[in-house]
Amino acid sequence: MNTARPIESRSNQKMEHNTWGFLKGLNFGERTLPERLSPKSARDLPVEAGRMRWILLALLSFGFSISSAQIEPNAGRWKTWVLTSCDQLRLPPPPDEATTRGEIAQLKEIAKQREAGTLERITWWNAGPPGYRWTSIAIPPGPANATVHSRIMALLSVAIYDATVAAWDSKYAYNRPRPTAFDPSLTSVLQNPQSPSYPSEHAVVAGAASTVLAYLFPDKADEFKSRAEEEVQVWVQGGLHYPSDVKAGLELGRAVGALVVEWAKRDGSDKTGSVDIPPGVGRWTGINPVAPFAGTRKTWVLSSGNQLRPGPPPDCRSSQGQAELAEVRNYPRTFESNATAFYWQSGRSNWNTVIDQKIFEYRLDINPPRAARVYALAYVAAYDATVACWDAKYTYWAIRPFMLGVTPLFTTPNHPSYPAAHGSFSGSISAVLASLFPQDAAALTALGTEAGESRLWGGIHFRSDIDTGLALGRAVAKLVIERAEKDGSQ
Numbered sequence: 408m409n410t411a412r413p414i415e416s417r418s419n420q421k422m423e424h425n426t427w428g429f430l431k432g433l434n435f436g437e438r439t440l441p442e443r444l445s446p447k448s449a450r451d452l453p454v455e456a457g458r459m460r461w462i463l464l465a466l467l468s469f470g471f472s473i474s475s476a477q478i479e480p481n482a483g484r485w486k487t488w489v490l491t492s493c494d495q496l497r498l499p500p501p502p503d504e505a506t507t508r509g510e511i512a513q514l515k516e517i518a519k520q521r522e523a524g525t526l527e528r529i530t531w532w533n534a535g536p537p538g539y540r541w542t543s544i545a546i547p548p549g550p551a552n553a554t555v556h557s558r559i560m561a562l563l564s565v566a567i568y569d570a571t572v573a574a575w576d577s578k579y580a581y582n583r584p585r586p587t588a589f590d591p592s593l594t595s596v597l598q599n600p601q602s603p604s605y606p607s608e609h610a611v612v613a614g615a616a617s618t619v620l621a622y623l624f625p626d627k628a629d630e631f632k633s634r635a636e637e638e639v640q641v642w643v644q645g646g647l648h649y650p651s652d653v654k655a656g657l658e659l660g661r662a663v664g665a666l667v668v669e670w671a672k673r674d675g676s677d678k679t680g681s682v683d684i685p686p687g688v689g690r691w692t693g694i695n696p697v698a699p700f701a702g703t704r705k706t707w708v709l710s711s712g713n714q715l716r717p718g719p720p721p722d723c724r725s726s727q728g729q730a731e732l733a734e735v736r737n738y739p740r741t742f743e744s745n746a747t748a749f750y751w752q753s754g755r756s757n758w759n760t761v762i763d764q765k766i767f768e769y770r771l772d773i774n775p776p777r778a779a780r781v782y783a784l785a786y787v788a789a790y791d792a793t794v795a796c797w798d799a800k801y802t803y804w805a806i807r808p809f810m811l812g813v814t815p816l817f818t819t820p821n822h823p824s825y826p827a828a829h830g831s832f833s834g835s836i837s838a839v840l841a842s843l844f845p846q847d848a849a850a851l852t853a854l855g856t857e858a859g860e861s862r863l864w865g866g867i868h869f870r871s872d873i874d875t876g877l878a879l880g881r882a883v884a885k886l887v888i889e890r891a892e893k894d895g896s897q
Contacts, residue, residue, distance in 0.1 A: 478773070482575040483573075483574075485896050486890075488568065489666045490569050493572055496663065497577055498659055500581055501649075501652070510650055511589065515593055521596070525644050525645075529644070533597060535767070535772045535778075536771065536774070536775050537612035537779075539763065541616035541617075541620075546759065552697060553793050553831075554698040554793055557789045557792075558790060558793075560789065560790070561707070562619050562668075563619050564782040564785070564786040564787070566663055567612050567782065573659055574656065575776055577659070578606070578608075584604060585648075586646055593646055595647055596645040596646060604648055606656035607655075607656035608656070609641075609642050611657075611659050612779075613634075613657060613660060614657040614658065614661040614662075615661070616635070617631040617635035617660075618663075618664025618665060619667050622668045635657065636657075674705040675700070675704040675705055678700040688722075688724065689722055689723040690806055696801075698822070701793070701794060702794055702797035704794050706791045706794050708791055708886045709791045712795050713795075715883065716795070717799055717875050720824075727871075731870045732808070734869075736808070744861075745865075747864060748817075749817070751829060751858050752816075756858070758785070758789070762782060765844050784839050784888075784891050785840060788880075789832050791887070792831040792832060792883040792884070793832055795883060796831035796879060796880075800822055800828075801823065807867065808824070809866070814866060815866035815867045824867075824868060824869060827859055827868045827876035829868075829873075829876065830858070830868075830875070830876020831876040832858075833854070833858035833877075835881065836880075837880075839888060842884070842888045
């Protein structure tokens with residue numbers, strides 16, 4: 408349903424019927440005469456065939472669809488994360504025909520009030536799949552600790568995914584036609600998605616996302632609520648949904664969001680207390696370490712943070728330890744290696760950009776369940792990998808390179824060295840994405856490796872930190888992928 412700009416559209420069914428009616432007589436292989444074209448001699452038919460192909464391409468370029476395939480009609484049965492079953496929160500039936508006609512009258516009045524600002528808001532919210540804007544809103548400004556960022560994105564992505572699955576359960580339970588399909592005299596500003604109208608998928612996501620974000624950022628709770636209410640009205644103003652679609656969707660999304668918040672309140676992220684920093688050669692020697700209890704948090708696919716705990720790092724006095732120290736100390740830094748290290752250290756190195764790119768490249772932006780699934784799988788893996796990484800960090804308390812005289816490019820994060828968080832985080836996400844987009848697996852794997860390697864180039868990690876972090880992240884991703892292969896989406 409995503410187009411470069413809003414277009415005035417009546418019902419998809421009517422447009423598709425007319426398109427096929429215009430083209431169905433064309434049999435270019437047998438060179439039969441088209442029913443709706445003026446008679447031409449046989450020698451002119453190839454020219455007419457070419458013209459028709461260009462007409463069809465022109466229609467497609469303006470966002471018209473000639474496919475009546477429904478969007479994931481079975482997504483309402485996919486395996487969920489916090490919902491105990493797909494129909495746990497199934498909505499009551501949509502309004503009856505008489506009430507629907509009243510809503511159509513409302514939509515026609517609302518359509519008369521459309522102006523440039525309305526179209527701008529529709530275009531902004533319609534830029535990608537329903538979760539696209541919300542995942543961008545969620546990213547805190549500036550650099551973020553991996554334990555913070557992975558938790559935010561996992562909770563948000565799980566909420567969006569489960570809410571989408573719940574929406575699809577109700578959509579195909581009731582199969583309510585879109586407003587312009589019910590009454591073709593109503594105009595909409597965008598092409599109808601090939602899915603039932605009730606509940607609104609955008610409203611469901613807005614309700615779930617705003618609820619989770621309000622919990623995570625309580626100072627902005629009112630802002631998130633108002634943004635959700637603004638968004639849901641966009642789809643009514645555009646003629647894509649009935650008022651009852653967005654009302655039910657917002658309520659359903661908030662209910663799913665509340666379940667995710669309850670999960671989050673029990674995940675152990677609020678654990679605090681003092682920690683004893685163990686003394687000894689090769690141990691971390693800082694103070695006030697970051698998130699020392701993060702390795703004990705509740706996980707999504709791991710049984711616990713220590714399920715995949717790696718063995719200990721090499722002793723810094725051993726031949727391997729000395730070789731690794733020499734490698735990071737003597738690394739021949741270049742402009743390119745420094746630029747890459749700074750990139751992965753900065754807030755610009757956001758895997759959301761990579762995920763969004765793959766979603767758009769493979770046109771999952773018009774498939775809300777698939778798009779939501781990509782985000783959920785990627786960030787569940789990143790979160791669990793981060794918990795596993797922190798479990799190992801505070802098991803071994805490994806010394807950092809700067810504590811042995813290495814001069815880093817930038818300030819070293821204030822937690823133990825082994826294993827590398829960038830390796831664990833990026834190794835997990837890149838492995839999940841490589842599985843979901845196998846044609847790009849080599850490039851995605853290389854990107855994850857680069858994120859890990861950049862920490863050696865920046866002088867803040869040893870080789871064993873990075874290799875172990877990447878291996879740990881990929882091991883977590885393997886478990887996530889195994890679950891995904893049984894989630895019913897195949």
